[in-house]
Amino acid sequence: MTDNAARNHAGRWPDRLPQRIVSAAVLLLWLATPAAVWAQAARPDPLESVVQIRALIPADARTAATLGTEREGSGAVIDDSGLILTIGYLILEANEVSIAGVGPESVAADIVAYDHESGFGLLRAQRPLDVAPLALGDSAALRPRQPLLVVSRIGELDAGGVYVADRRVFAGYWEYMLEDAIFTTPPRADFGGAALIDQGGRLVGIGSLIVNDAGQDQRPIPGNMFVPIDQLKPIMGDLLANGRRSNPPRPWLGLSLEEHRGRVFVTRVTPDGPAAAAGIQADDLILGVGGAPVEGLADFYRKLWSLGDAGVAVPLDLLQGIETQEMSVRSGDRYRFLKLNPTY
Numbered sequence: 327m328t329d330n331a332a333r334n335h336a337g338r339w340p341d342r343l344p345q346r347i348v349s350a351a352v353l354l355l356w357l358a359t360p361a362a363v364w365a366q367a368a369r370p371d372p373l374e375s376v377v378q379i380r381a382l383i384p385a386d387a388r389t390a391a392t393l394g395t396e397r398e399g400s401g402a403v404i405d406d407s408g409l410i411l412t413i414g415y416l417i418l419e420a421n422e423v424s425i426a427g428v429g430p431e432s433v434a435a436d437i438v439a440y441d442h443e444s445g446f447g448l449l450r451a452q453r454p455l456d457v458a459p460l461a462l463g464d465s466a467a468l469r470p471r472q473p474l475l476v477v478s479r480i481g482e483l484d485a486g487g488v489y490v491a492d493r494r495v496f497a498g499y500w501e502y503m504l505e506d507a508i509f510t511t512p513p514r515a516d517f518g519g520a521a522l523i524d525q526g527g528r529l530v531g532i533g534s535l536i537v538n539d540a541g542q543d544q545r546p547i548p549g550n551m552f553v554p555i556d557q558l559k560p561i562m563g564d565l566l567a568n569g570r571r572s573n574p575p576r577p578w579l580g581l582s583l584e585e586h587r588g589r590v591f592v593t594r595v596t597p598d599g600p601a602a603a604a605g606i607q608a609d610d611l612i613l614g615v616g617g618a619p620v621e622g623l624a625d626f627y628r629k630l631w632s633l634g635d636a637g638v639a640v641p642l643d644l645l646q647g648i649e650t651q652e653m654s655v656r657s658g659d660r661y662r663f664l665k666l667n668p669t670y
Contacts, residue, residue: 371458372477373477373483374458375403375521376401376479377400377410377425377426377427377428377457379399379400379412379425379519380396381398382422383419383420383421384419384421386665387419388419388664389418397417399478399480399519399533400477400478400480401416401425401449403458404460404529407450408435408451408453408455409438409448410425410450410451411447412446412447412448412449413445413518413519413553414445414447415445417437417440417447418447418666419666419667420437421667423437425449428451429456433453433455434452435450435451435452436452437667438565438569439565439568439670440666441565442502443576444553444558445502445504445534445553446557448565460521462529462559463523463529463555464528465530465554465555469493470490470491470493471490472524474522474525474530475523476488476510476521476533476550477520477523478516478517478521480516484516488510488512488522488549489511490509491509491511491541491547492541494509496509499593499623501583501627504553506554507552507553508551508554509549509551510522510540511541511550512548512549513536513540514536514550519532531553532552532555534550534551534552537549537550570670574636575636576630577631577633577658578636578658578659578660578663579600579601579606579630579640580595580598580599581594581596582595583612585623589622590612590620591611592606592607592611592612599658600657605653606644606653606655607646610644610646612626613645614642615629615640615641615642615643636657637656637659639654639655642654642655
């Protein structure tokens with residue numbers, strides 16, 4: 327799940343070089359490296375392994391109002407049976423999914439898994455796809471300034487060069503956090519489910535967001551956030567067997583949050599969610615968890631998730647208007663709240 331405004335706001339590219347020139351230069355560097363030359367000779371073309379995903383979501387789905395009922399993005403074929411890795415919000419609560427870009431006609435696909443902690447989604451085409459799968463790379467090995475390739479297929483196949491701008495924690499407003507997200511630049515508007523490919527032709531990330539602060543050296547620069555492929559490897563068996571990871575779900579409150587100068591504000595409360603039932607409102611300020619002060623979104627999530635599994639009581643210290651409140655919220659299970667198809 328992502329913020330429509332954040333996803334659509336690409337920000338301002340630095341004045342020193344136009345975005346197209348930077349992208350072309352990085353792509354040429356990627357193609358000129360010995361590893362890329364070896365990959366072209368020894369591996370299938372990675373561009374052919376990226377497909378278009380179209381998903382239809384019922385109007386009464388929990389995420390229909392924020393993410394829409396018709397979603398379109400990309401995915402990467404990762405095995406010979408037609409297993410496709412994408413970003414989970416594209417297929418979240420979908421009741422119909424199809425794949426395009428692998429022949430003259432679209433192919434129906436089944437939802438295999440959704441993992442909120444990483445953000446990944448898995449699909450399987452209902453018939454074998456005549457494409458070679460992408461091998462999984464090593465996202466932990468990526469370093470700043472390293473050139474990479476972004477491949478998407480939203481309508482037409484498109485590929486462009488980027489480089490790693492940063493590796494750091496990403497805390498999303500929707501009770502989501504990655505400890506070691508990949509940030510790339512220049513920004514690409516076709517990021518949803520796009521494949522991030524290294525110089526050996528291996529998949530190292532899946533596109534999630536467009537951001538204004540991909541790099542943070544002297545001034546923020548726009549770019550994209552990718553989910554590292556290493557997040558998939560330890561949970562792949564669980565996802566294929568059960569549709570979700572096997573460990574108990576984290577406590578979920580049903581809040582949309584915003585950080586400003588280290589303070590955490592409530593911007594939206596999910597109707598019928600745990601926080602709404604407890605009386606939390608938009609514009610409340612979260613001061614602490616169980617008396618321990620909160621310093622930013624990442625700190626809040628770590629304190630929240632350290633309390634136990636979904637269902638645990640969460641003691642919050644709030645500022646509501648001009649009054650401080652101590653409030654206990656009985657956390658919920660996000661998987662049970664969502665109208666997943668299939669139900670995991």
